[in-house]
Amino acid sequence: MTYAITQTCCSDATCVAVCPVNCIHPTPEERAFGSTEMLHIDPKTCIACGACADACPVDAIFPVDSLPAAQQEYAAINAAYYEDDRESGRTEPAPDGPNFHTWGEPSFPRVLPADFAPLKVAVVGTGPAGMYAVQDLLLHTSAEITLIDRLPVAGGLVRHGVAPDHPATKKVGDTFARFHTHPRVRMHLGLDVGTDVTPEEIADHHDAVIYAVGASADRRLAIPGEELPGSLSARAFVAWYNAYPDAAPDGIDLSAERVIVVGNGNVALDVARILLADPDTLARTDIADHALRALRDSKVREVVLLARRGPEDAAYTRSELLALKHLPGVALVVDDHDPRIAAAVDTAGEKDKAAVLRDVTRARQDWERPPAPGRRIVLRFHCEPVEVLGTDRVDAVRVAAAAGERTIPAGLLLRAIGYRGVPVAGLPFDETDGTVPHEGGRVDGRPGTYVVGWIKRGPTGGIGANRTCAAETVSTLLADAVAGTLPTPRHTPRAFHRLARRRNRQVVDARGLAAIERAEITRGRTAGRPRVKLATVAELVATARSARAGLLR
Numbered sequence: 001m002t003y004a005i006t007q008t009c010c011s012d013a014t015c016v017a018v019c020p021v022n023c024i025h026p027t028p029e030e031r032a033f034g035s036t037e038m039l040h041i042d043p044k045t046c047i048a049c050g051a052c053a054d055a056c057p058v059d060a061i062f063p064v065d066s067l068p069a070a071q072q073e074y075a076a077i078n079a080a081y082y083e084d085d086r087e088s089g090r091t092e093p094a095p096d097g098p099n100f101h102t103w104g105e106p107s108f109p110r111v112l113p114a115d116f117a118p119l120k121v122a123v124v125g126t127g128p129a130g131m132y133a134v135q136d137l138l139l140h141t142s143a144e145i146t147l148i149d150r151l152p153v154a155g156g157l158v159r160h161g162v163a164p165d166h167p168a169t170k171k172v173g174d175t176f177a178r179f180h181t182h183p184r185v186r187m188h189l190g191l192d193v194g195t196d197v198t199p200e201e202i203a204d205h206h207d208a209v210i211y212a213v214g215a216s217a218d219r220r221l222a223i224p225g226e227e228l229p230g231s232l233s234a235r236a237f238v239a240w241y242n243a244y245p246d247a248a249p250d251g252i253d254l255s256a257e258r259v260i261v262v263g264n265g266n267v268a269l270d271v272a273r274i275l276l277a278d279p280d281t282l283a284r285t286d287i288a289d290h291a292l293r294a295l296r297d298s299k300v301r302e303v304v305l306l307a308r309r310g311p312e313d314a315a316y317t318r319s320e321l322l323a324l325k326h327l328p329g330v331a332l333v334v335d336d337h338d339p340r341i342a343a344a345v346d347t348a349g350e351k352d353k354a355a356v357l358r359d360v361t362r363a364r365q366d367w368e369r370p371p372a373p374g375r376r377i378v379l380r381f382h383c384e385p386v387e388v389l390g391t392d393r394v395d396a397v398r399v400a401a402a403a404g405e406r407t408i409p410a411g412l413l414l415r416a417i418g419y420r421g422v423p424v425a426g427l428p429f430d431e432t433d434g435t436v437p438h439e440g441g442r443v444d445g446r447p448g449t450y451v452v453g454w455i456k457r458g459p460t461g462g463i464g465a466n467r468t469c470a471a472e473t474v475s476t477l478l479a480d481a482v483a484g485t486l487p488t489p490r491h492t493p494r495a496f497h498r499l500a501r502r503r504n505r506q507v508v509d510a511r512g513l514a515a516i517e518r519a520e521i522t523r524g525r526t527a528g529r530p531r532v533k534l535a536t537v538a539e540l541v542a543t544a545r546s547a548r549a550g551l552l553r
Contacts, residue, residue, distance in 0.1 A: 001063055002046040003053060006074045007319040008060040008168040009038035012132075012464030015052035015061060021045055024052060025081070028468055034461065037317040040081035057175045058463075059168040070326040077318070080351055119143040119481060120493045122206040124193055127156020128463045129453025130212030131176035132470035138182055141478065145185045146206060146493050151245060152190035152508045152540040153516055154180060156214060158463070160244045163270040164285035165277060167530060172463055177517075181510050186493065188500050189508035190541065194425035196503040197496075199449075205496035207486045208448045208477050210441075211427065215419035215434060215454040221262060225388030226415075234261065234271050234416035241274055241291035243533035245540065249290035253393075254298035256411020257371050260397050262385055263416035264307040265315035269324055271414055272303040276330045276375045286524070286531045302371035304335075304408065306399060308384045311354040312344040318353045324377065325360065331376040336362040338382045338402050367408045388413055419459035427451075433458050441473030442480065448487045450477055512544025519543045 005015075005024075016024045016039070023045035026032035041052070043064070053061040064075045121137060123130045126149040137143040153159065158173040179185060193199060202209050218233040220226065230253060239247040259275055261268045274282070279296045287295075307314060311334075314321075325332055334357055336342060342362060348354035357379075365378060386405065387398040396409045421434035428437050428444055435458050436443055436451045443449040452473040453466050461469075480486050500507055508516075516534060523532035534540045 001048045001065055002043040003041050003048060003050070003061055004043075004064050004067065004074045004078045005039050005041055005052075006060050006062060006067070006071045007323055008058045008166060009319070010058045010060070010169065010172060010462055010464035011036075011039055012057065012172075012467040013039065014055045014057060014467075015039065018051040018055045020049060020051065021047055023047075034465060034468070038319060040078045042082045043075075043079050044082070057172040059171055070323070073322060119208060119477075119486075120146070120206045120489065121477070122146040122148060122202050122209045122493075122496075123212060124148045124202070124209065125156060125212030125214065125453070126154035126176075126189070127212060127214055127453065128158060128172065128176070129214070129456075129466040129470060130156070130210065131179065132467045133210050133212060133452050133474055134179050134185070135176070136470055136474040138179060138184060140474075143184065144493060145182075146202075146496060147180075147185055147187045147189075148191050148193060148202070149189045150192045152506070152512075152537055152544060153245075153534075154187070154189060154513055156212075160239060160242045162242075163238075163274060164241065164282065164287035165273065167285065169463070170286075180513060185510070186497060187508070187510045187513065188497070189513060189544075190537070191500055191504055191507050197500060199424070199426035201499065202496070203448060203487070203489070205489055205491045205493055205499070206448075207481070207489060208450060210450045210452055210473065210477070211424055211436065211443075211455060212451070212453045213421075213424060213455050215421040215459040217420040217422045217434070218415065219418045219420050221385060221415055221417070223385055223387055225390065225394075228388055228390050228394050229392065230390070230394030230411060231388050231413040232415075234263070234267050234414045235419060237271055237414050238267065241287055241295075243286075243288035243291075243535040245535065245537045247288075247535075249288075249535065252291075252294060253412065254294055254300050257299055258302045258304065258408075258410045259300050259412040259414065260304045260306060260385075260408060260410040261414045261416055262306050263315070263418075264305050264379070264381075265416060265418075266317055266320045268305055268416035269316050269320045271416060272305060272377050273324060273327060273330075275300050275303050276377065277327065278329060281328075284529060286520075286529060286533055288533060288535050290535065300412075301373075301375050302378065303376075304378045304380055304410070306383050306385060307379070307381045310340055310344045310381045311357055311379070312348065312352065314353055314381075316353070318356060321353060321356050325356070327377075329375060331374060332360050333365075333376055333378045334360055334362045335365045335378055335380040335383075337364055337380070340402075341381050367406060385413075419454065421455045421459070424455065440476040441469075442476050447480070447485060506541045506545075508541065508544040515546060516540055516543050 013028050016027050023042040121143050162169045218235045240252050261271055344354050345357045383399050383401045385397050386400045389396040394413050396407045398407050423429040430437050436455055438451050441450045450473050452470050520531040524530050
């Protein structure tokens with residue numbers, strides 16, 4: 001028996017660190033790390049000890065002989081990675097015996113407690129990027145951490161970005177949650193940097209500040225009609241079904257039979273899948289209540305994904321495309337409008353993403369007619385939108401392809417063409433790529449200020465990519481501490497806690513967050529779901545304050 005890594009792999013390499021026989025690749029030391037869609041277990045070397053499965057934060061690793069039908073392909077996917085060592089990017093052959101792996105935890109400067117006084121570090125953002133940085137600081141130093149987030153609940157994209165039908169991926173949040181109540185962590189949720197407190201005030205109370213604020217805007221199509229009602233970003237749609245507090249419960253109209261999604265990355269596939277998934281299946285997830293009600297009443301039967309390039313260059317991962325093929329009751333179709341599509345699929349190598357489409361129906365679509373009976377997802381490659389049509393709202397989208405332009409009727413347009421960072425008050429900003437200029441995570445011209453995650457490297461990489469990104473930033477911070485180049489704060493973190501409370505009386509602390517957690521899980525237990533999310537700022541704050549009121553009684 002051997003183990004296999006499956007669809008939900010987050011690539012944070014925790015499994016690599018615990019493997020006793022170095023059978024999981026690529027490792028962080030290998031050139032392919034960060035460029036492959038997932039990690040892979042070598043079936044010829046695996047000794048089936050199960051250490052990787054126990055360590056995996058997202059439950060992505062299973063014995064091959066227990067893989068469910070929809071994931072049995074992953075046994076071959078893992079094995080195929082090792083058919084050509086040069087292609088796998090491995091720097092050395094796998095060992096024949098129980099030799100221990102050469103890679104361990106992220107490396108940091110060799111420092112002793114006497115090299116610098118205990119650090120006081122503020123981390124702005126409680127998503128994966130920020131929490132990996134917090135984890136490194138708590139496990140490798142004696143730092144005290146001040147956690148800050150604009151929302152009154154923690155989690156970032158783990159809570160508000162991961163699709164509700166991917167519960168295993170959300171489990172990485174449990175790893176981070178153990179640090180929320182750490183004795184060296186103080187939490188300030190619902191505190192807005194730039195409104196309630198300034199970056200300068202945070203810096204005045206801490207030795208260093210790490211910004212992990214992500215990329216909260218989205219790229220635009222820059223075509224006529226894009227501003228029509230019914231044309232919005234996939235980011236807004238994801239926020240809506242994930243109970244993001246700023247998302248209006250009635251903000252999505254699902255009264256049309258056809259929806260067009262521009263883009264073919266994993267977010268585009270998430271959107272298409274949620275739009276057409278069985279509501280009874282979604283009712284067993286943590287999807288927002290208002291979204292579940294709307295999807296039960298939805299008229300949507302067809303989702304069309306527009307991709308400017310061909311299937312050989314698709315942005316989605318092989319894993320997510322495989323999952324789409326197994327979506328119950330939903331047909332996957334490729335619009336065969338361009339001869340380049342069939343050529344790319346038919347000539348694709350077995351390891352190429354395009355090969356996954358080889359057994360998918362290919363047929364030229366007649367867009368003059370309403371969607372065919374049943375539910376289906378149509379992949380339309382070599383096609384891009386040039387105009388959104390409609391008077392009061394979206395009625396259709398005019399698209400361009402090699403054979404000319406045509407109009408596809410649709411009542412909703414979602415653009416899934418990428419996220420974009422926004423300027424952070426008081427920090428330099430690169431308008432070209434939407435990031436904060438930095439060197440190894442150290443913000444240019446701002447001693448003691450650091451960035452991590454998408455605001456540092458741009459909106460690329462999944463959850464696990466933030467682990468190595470955070471390790472680099474924390475290493476830079478510690479090197480600055482050893483060199484004595486960190487600014488000396490004028491006030492203490494305790495004074496900052498008092499300042500935060502004065503500026504915003506509704507700030508949520510760790511006790512309040514625990515109360516939110518208990519309330520959501522209790523509501524979920526009643527409904528037969530993992531949790532029922534509180535979907536508004538008012539609900540979240542009221543629930544958090546109830547815990548504080550209980551302490552005062």
